[in-house]
Amino acid sequence: NAGVTQTPKFQVLKTGQSMTLQCAQDMNHNSMYWYRQDPGMGLRLIHYSVGAGITDQGEVPNGYNVSRSTTEDFPLRLLSAAPSQTSVYFCASSYSGLAGTRREQYFGPGTRLTVT
Amino acid sequence: AQKVTQAQTEISVVEKEDVTLDCVYETRDTTYYLFWYKQPPSGELVFLIRRNSFDEQNEISGRYSWNFQKSTSSFNFTITASQVVDSAVYFCALSEARGNNRLAFGKGNQVVVIP
Numbered sequence: 349n350a351g352v353t354q355t356p357k358f359q360v361l362k363t364g365q366s367m368t369l370q371c372a373q374d375m376n377h378n379s380m381y382w383y384r385q386d387p388g389m390g391l392r393l394i395h396y397s398v399g400a401g402i403t404d405q406g407e408v409p410n411g412y413n414v415s416r417s418t419t420e421d422f423p424l425r426l427l428s429a430a431p432s433q434t435s436v437y438f439c440a441s442s443y444s445g446l447a448g449t450r451r452e453q454y455f456g457p458g459t460r461l462t463v464t
Numbered sequence: 465a466q467k468v469t470q471a472q473t474e475i476s477v478v479e480k481e482d483v484t485l486d487c488v489y490e491t492r493d494t495t496y497y498l499f500w501y502k503q504p505p506s507g508e509l510v511f512l513i514r515r516n517s518f519d520e521q522n523e524i525s526g527r528y529s530w531n532f533q534k535s536t537s538s539f540n541f542t543i544t545a546s547q548v549v550d551s552a553v554y555f556c557a558l559s560e561a562r563g564n565n566r567l568a569f570g571k572g573n574q575v576v577v578i579p
Contacts, residue, residue: 381567388473390555390569406566438509440567452499453567455509 350374354439354456361429361463369424369459371439379444380422381406381453382414384435391438397422398444429463436460466491466558470570477546478578484542485573487556493517495561498532498539503572504552512554515539546577 355370373380379398383391383406393406397416411433413425422441426433440453467490477483489498500512513523515532523530527547531540543550553572560566 388571390571391567392569393566396566436507440509452511452514454511455501457508 352439352441352454352456354437354459356459357457359459359461361426361461363429363431363463365429367426367429369426369437369439369461371422371424371456372420373422373439373441373454374420375441375454376419377441377443377454378419379442380416381440381442382412382422382424383438383440384408384433385438385458386435394424394437426461431463434461434463466493466496466560466566466568468556468558468568468570470556470573472573473571474574474576476576476578479548480545482542482544483546483550483575483577484540485554485556485575487539487541487570489537489539489556489558491558491560493560493562497559497561499557499559499567500530500539500541501555501557502552503555504549509555512541543575546575548577548579551575551577 352373381396382394385391392408394408394412395414397403400416400419403414403416416422437459439456442453443451469488496517498515502510520532527544529542553574555572556570557567
């Protein structure tokens with residue numbers, strides 16, 4: 349049981365380049381999330397998904413795109429990288445119950461992205 | 465809107481001292497969940513505890529304890545007899561029952577345990 353996996357662990361991009369951060373979970377969780385962590389800012393939600401085929405925006409969605417074609421995978425696409433997107437990116441998953449029950453989110457190891 | 469405030473940014477303690485981390489939250493929901501996560505220097509985020517708004521019973525788990533008080537909207541965390549391995553950033557987070565399990569994080573408390 350690998351939990352939540354993310355690739356790559358490190359990435360350097362040039363301004364304007366695009367790339368996809370991969371995230372997968374094997375816990376059969378219905379919900380998945382992407383956060384970015386910047387010094388002094390805590391974690392901020394970029395996009396999230398409550399099931400395959402369903403995605404929604406978080407606090408800081410601009411410049412990012414997501415899709416959820418399967419329960420297991422939730423890739424994050426940077427459309428045209430900018431220096432402001434230099435950050436550590438975390439993917440997370442959890443089970444969200446119909447009755448509003450909230451379970452803890454399990455996080456991947458993170459991807460450290462630098463945009464020059 | 466949900467909001468979490470962790471006022472202290474960095475706290476230094478000498479090994480074996482106790483350290484308490486304050487967390488104050490804001491929400492309009494009557495049903496919500498509170499969490500504490502630990503982020504050690506290696507960078508991963510480790511889940512520590514979850515509490516729902518209907519359960520104000522405080523909990524002790526080993527050297528960790530939590531004090532949840534709805535009257536003051538606080539969910540404080542104490543490490544007793546701190547050890548060097550407790551050096552980490554600790555995040556408090558809030559999820560509203562109506563919010564698709566979106567977590568609102570505080571900015572974190574950096575705890576440094578000095579041997």
